């Protein structure tokens with residue numbers, strides 16, 4: 453079985469470059485991606501971007517600490533619900549949201565997807581519950597009332613190998629990526645923040661903000677092995693790479 457894969461850029465953030473590549477000076481403006489996976493058994497969203505409240509008042513929503521290090525470039529029409537509507541998909545038709553992790557730029561749109569189950573690694577959920585609204589996490593992003601399905605490690609979403617959650621712990625304690633076998637474009641790995649940039653993987657350079665550096669490097673090795681087998685790696689926040697990513701309704705595969 454295969455699935456159809458679509459990508460959206462849901463706004464941009466300007467952040468210190470060292471967040472992405474440890475030790476680098478200056479700032480970098482990065483895309484905030486989200487993906488739609490259409491499988492015969494359901495519609496899946498991988499990551500949901502920023503919370504709609506940040507369209508108007510980002511500092512008011514994320515708080516002073518996060519606002520100090522993140523400049524928001526996020527405009528009406530770029531939030532995930534509007535992006536879905538723009539390609540003819542109603543947000544209430546999304547069956548499952550898979551969050552790579554629960555940082556504010558990956559699950560802020562969950563609230564806009566009322567009928568979706570939320571699929572998350574149980575150790576990420578435990579961590580998010582423990583830190584509450586601190587360290588990049590905001591309870592109001594992910595504690596939004598949908599059914600939460602906590603999973604452990606690798607998880608085949610539809611039981612046919614087309615859409616598989618891969619544990620890629622390191623960036624956060626329970627980070628996951630998604631492998632998608634597509635109808636027409638081969639296999640993709642949607643990295644989330646397991647690998648921010650093409651340079652991260654090519655130079656094996658870890659970010660400045662990281663929960664477990666050894667685990668993150670082990671993930672880089674696994675991504676490289678998959679890349680060598682022809683799997684396409686979708687870097688999580690690479691501005692140059694994302695310029696070449698076709699936006700929905702054009703399909704990635």
Ligand SMILES: [Zn+2]
Nearest residue numbers: 555557558645
């Ligand atoms: Zn991120």
